[in-house]
Amino acid sequence: MSEIICQGCGAAIQTTDSKQPGYAPESALEKEDIICKRCFRLKHYNEVQDVPYQDDDFLNMLNQISKSKGLIVQLVDIFDFNGSFIPGLKRLTGQNPVILVGNKMDVLPKSINHNKVKQWLRHAANDQGLKVEAIYLISAQKEQGIDELSKAIDKYRDHGDVYVVGTTNVGKSTFINALINRTSGVKDAITTSYFPGTTLGFIDIPLDEENSLFDTPGVIQRHQMAHYVSDQDLKVITPRKEVKPKVYQLNEQQTLYFGGLARLDFEAGERTSFICYLSNEIPIHRTKLEKADELYRNHVGELLTPPDLETMDQLPPLKGVTFKIKEPKTDIVFSGLGWVTVPEGNVVVTAYVPEGVKVSLRNSLI
Numbered sequence: 001m002s003e004i005i006c007q008g009c010g011a012a013i014q015t016t017d018s019k020q021p022g023y024a025p026e027s028a029l030e031k032e033d034i035i036c037k038r039c040f041r042l043k044h045y046n047e048v049q050d051v052p053y054q055d056d057d058f059l060n061m062l063n064q065i066s067k068s069k070g071l072i073v074q075l076v077d078i079f080d081f082n083g084s085f086i087p088g089l090k091r092l093t094g095q096n097p098v099i100l101v102g103n104k105m106d107v108l109p110k111s112i113n114h115n116k117v118k119q120w121l122r123h124a125a126n127d128q129g130l131k132v133e134a135i136y137l138i139s140a141q142k143e144q145g146i147d148e149l150s151k152a153i154d155k156y157r158d159h160g161d162v163y164v165v166g167t168t169n170v171g172k173s174t175f176i177n178a179l180i181n182r183t184s185g186v187k188d189a190i191t192t193s194y195f196p197g198t199t200l201g202f203i204d205i206p207l208d209e210e211n212s213l214f215d216t217p218g219v220i221q222r223h224q225m226a227h228y229v230s231d232q233d234l235k236v237i238t239p240r241k242e243v244k245p246k247v248y249q250l251n252e253q254q255t256l257y258f259g260g261l262a263r264l265d266f267e268a269g270e271r272t273s274f275i276c277y278l279s280n281e282i283p284i285h286r287t288k289l290e291k292a293d294e295l296y297r298n299h300v301g302e303l304l305t306p307p308d309l310e311t312m313d314q315l316p317p318l319k320g321v322t323f324k325i326k327e328p329k330t331d332i333v334f335s336g337l338g339w340v341t342v343p344e345g346n347v348v349v350t351a352y353v354p355e356g357v358k359v360s361l362r363n364s365l366i
């Protein structure tokens, strides 16, 4: 079969993977002007759907944007900063200003201090070598903070274009759709525009006569937990409601399992509490460290779930990293799952995640 190209975005049409660029159902192949599902949704429903970039396309995109003049709006998932921050963003920006947007604020406990989260985001971006003009916290899903952000975008873009960038799953489509929803009048004006050299169209939302807001396809971060679990499990581990912290008082030589996707061994230290911030639907099991391996061998996928059967087929084995935590108020971050706050210093823990997923420490967010 010769290659068929989507008339909307230029991606090669394929019928096998609905999450990849150019996907169209078999039935679409019988039509005359074939377009991919993403362009179909855009054309008929004004609805933006995310598709991931391949690495080459991503490099091309970096190149294109750093050569253009415009404001960059980078979205991160506030619940998974490590997994959702784009590592090469400094290169992407060139001289362009950046606004950092923390999305999914609705899942953080209400008691959280917004200024502290912003400060923390600024530090985290600085650590990655990225200087940002401003930081906004929003919930794209609940349409909170969108109007304020929209005003800031207008101010910082200074009559220029806007590029919205983010990794897959940060809520970029939800955000763009919310933005369009609240900015009446532009609904029919969304188009797909081509950047030469990339296979994918950027979605072009006109802001005025001369300038546009461009939605760029989602960048894949390989150490995101999302890439290792089934669609069903992804629904379970992604918090959809305000996260209710669960507190465990542990003695040394005790273990917590987060479903069967991660594990935390309290190796040494005085009795202390461990405050777990995860999706409310992930069951937590406490056991003795000496029994932990056996429990996993016998019960992963049943008592210790997720993973479900589909995830277990593809899940790499759990791998441990040992941390000697000196400072009080430290978070152990399980990328894509959540984090555990340890209020006291001087403890030794080993944190297990599927090989390839990231686990790290930070100063406590809450």
Ligand code: GDP
Residues within 6 Å of the ligand: 049, 050, 103, 104, 105, 106, 107, 138, 139, 140, 141, 142, 166, 167, 168, 169, 170, 171, 172, 173, 174, 175, 218, 238, 239, 240, 241
């Ligand atoms: P994209 O891949 O970046 O385009 O992400 P989507 O817009 O498809 O969103 C990914 C997932 O995050 C979906 O399950 C959304 O429902 C969810 N989501 C997006 N925005 C929010 C938000 O503000 N709060 C919460 N709780 N979930 C969100």
